[in-house]
Amino acid sequence: MTKVYVSGVGITKFGKRKESLQTLMYEAYVHATKNQEQEFDAIFVGCMNPDEFVGDSNFATLIADHLGLYQTPSVRIDNAPASGSAAFEQAFFSVASGHYEKVLVLAGEKMSIFPTSIATRILSKLIDKYERNTGATMPALAALVTRRYMHDYNLSREELALAAVKNHHNGTLNPYAQFQKEITVEDILKSKMIADPLRLYDCASISDGACAVILTASKTDVKVTGIGHATDFLSLQYRDSLTSFNATKVAAKRAYKRAHRQPKDIDVAEVHDAFTILEIVNPEDLGFFKPGEGVAALIEGKTGLNGDKPINPSGGLKARGHPVGATGLAQICEIVWQLREEAGKRQVPANIGLCHNIGGFVNNNIVTILESC
Amino acid sequence: MQVSTCTCGKIVALHREQCPNCGKSMITIDLGNDAIVLTYTTLYTVPEGFKAPIFLVLVELEQGAKLLCECKNENDLEIGRKGKIVIENEKYYFLGNTK
Numbered sequence: 402m403t404k405v406y407v408s409g410v411g412i413t414k415f416g417k418r419k420e421s422l423q424t425l426m427y428e429a430y431v432h433a434t435k436n437q438e439q440e441f442d443a444i445f446v447g448c449m450n451p452d453e454f455v456g457d458s459n460f461a462t463l464i465a466d467h468l469g470l471y472q473t474p475s476v477r478i479d480n481a482p483a484s485g486s487a488a489f490e491q492a493f494f495s496v497a498s499g500h501y502e503k504v505l506v507l508a509g510e511k512m513s514i515f516p517t518s519i520a521t522r523i524l525s526k527l528i529d530k531y532e533r534n535t536g537a538t539m540p541a542l543a544a545l546v547t548r549r550y551m552h553d554y555n556l557s558r559e560e561l562a563l564a565a566v567k568n569h570h571n572g573t574l575n576p577y578a579q580f581q582k583e584i585t586v587e588d589i590l591k592s593k594m595i596a597d598p599l600r601l602y603d604c605a606s607i608s609d610g611a612c613a614v615i616l617t618a619s620k621t622d623v624k625v626t627g628i629g630h631a632t633d634f635l636s637l638q639y640r641d642s643l644t645s646f647n648a649t650k651v652a653a654k655r656a657y658k659r660a661h662r663q664p665k666d667i668d669v670a671e672v673h674d675a676f677t678i679l680e681i682v683n684p685e686d687l688g689f690f691k692p693g694e695g696v697a698a699l700i701e702g703k704t705g706l707n708g709d710k711p712i713n714p715s716g717g718l719k720a721r722g723h724p725v726g727a728t729g730l731a732q733i734c735e736i737v738w739q740l741r742e743e744a745g746k747r748q749v750p751a752n753i754g755l756c757h758n759i760g761g762f763v764n765n766n767i768v769t770i771l772e773s774c
Numbered sequence: 775m776q777v778s779t780c781t782c783g784k785i786v787a788l789h790r791e792q793c794p795n796c797g798k799s800m801i802t803i804d805l806g807n808d809a810i811v812l813t814y815t816t817l818y819t820v821p822e823g824f825k826a827p828i829f830l831v832l833v834e835l836e837q838g839a840k841l842l843c844e845c846k847n848e849n850d851l852e853i854g855r856k857g858k859i860v861i862e863n864e865k866y867y868f869l870g871n872t873k
């Protein structure tokens with residue numbers, strides 16, 4: 402298998418953006434290529450739902466055309482909110498196999514055109530039809546998990562809010578983040594109730610943004626050492642545990658095996674905190690902490706920028722924003738910056754980093770390990 | 775209350791042809807309507823076409839299958855609350871036993 406390295410990475414500022422999705426992808430592409438003309442063997446475009454969010458299909462061709470990459474093979478990958486990491490994964494395979502030598506990965510979503518109610522309806526289609534027909538939304542399913550976790554592990558509502566407080570703090574240090582403002586526990590507890598006990602500030606935002614990453618068979622300073630991917634039952638009601646996610650556990654196990662690493666080897670991680678409860682559960686499922694101990698790790702600052710297991714230095718989905726298709730690749734960009742010591746004020750000491758991206762309601766998850774070399 | 779069972783041990787609520795765990799054909803059986811609340815939420819921001827608030831419960835049925843459904847009364851939103859599943863207009867609801 403050919404070794405695969407990361408060359409350039411680029412990202413746009415996330416948030417409500419006026420530009421079209423292809424313009425945002427072009428902006429990320431210019432950052433990643435440092436505006437140097439380059440040729441690519443193929444383009445992999447991670448985007449969950451351009452058909453409904455922006456009204457375009459055949460998006461892979463649209464992007465190749467827009468970027469002026471005439472005749473370059475281009476394919477769009479939809480893997481729900483794990484589209485960004487899935488595009489990265491497929492691009493990785495294409496280089497690892499020896500078929501291609503240098504490929505471009507793009508990922509993005511533009512979600513802010515419609516009001517939140519319509520965006521929520523589009524996102525709810527990720528949920529199993531029976532469950533969706535009860536009225537269940539993504540926040541509703543996250544609330545069910547939160548309630549059970551609070552019951553089983555004595556997590557308090559105030560403690561849960563600390564996940565958002567921490568990630569908003571990190572977001573203040575990230576110029577690309579949608580939210581660059583500190584928030585307090587009080588702000589969270591005063592925000593609008595969405596699905597009890599989850600409030601507005603417990604949920605990642607509707608956002609626009611794009612990212613670009615170049616993968617190559619030529620050696621650089623960052624190597625992709627392992628990718629693991631796993632699915633779970635579509636329905637929450639089919640699953641055994643309500644406080645832990647098997648798709649994360651299995652994907653992580655597969656990634657660690659590929660990279661010949663263990664949870665203790667990971668210096669920094671970007672995890673999919675679409676809801677505050679996930680900032681606590683994901684690190685447990687990734688093997689960083691025992692079940693129920695994710696709360697103490699958060700409170701004691703172990704997962705903060707000065708802790709021994711910094712999580713979401715970028716601000717995570719909570720503060721960076723969550724343009725669904727872009728998120729997985731935004732995590733990759735952040736870890737690459739951390740490994741290259743280009744993360745500015747949010748820099749942590751790191752040689753080995755991990756990204757954890759969730760598709761659907763935690764049922765199509767990808768874990769990627771990147772290392773300095 | 776219909777649940778589907780498989781020789782691999784998987785048991786899921788309602789009728790289902792193939793086992794989500796192993797792909798074999800499932801056998802649908804009728805069980806009693808007893809249920810116990812595993813977790814719950816009150817949903818205030820509802821999708822288009824629904825009326826807020828929605829009381830949602832995830833309950834455990836007999837033999838361990840789980841079902842997500844609406845809860846009739848807000849007072850029944852409590853982990854461990856015992857009750858029954860009632861069916862109205864082909865929709866499933868949880869109704870707590872009289873305390």
Ligand SMILES: [Zn+2]
Nearest residue numbers: 780782793796
């Ligand atoms: Zn089976």
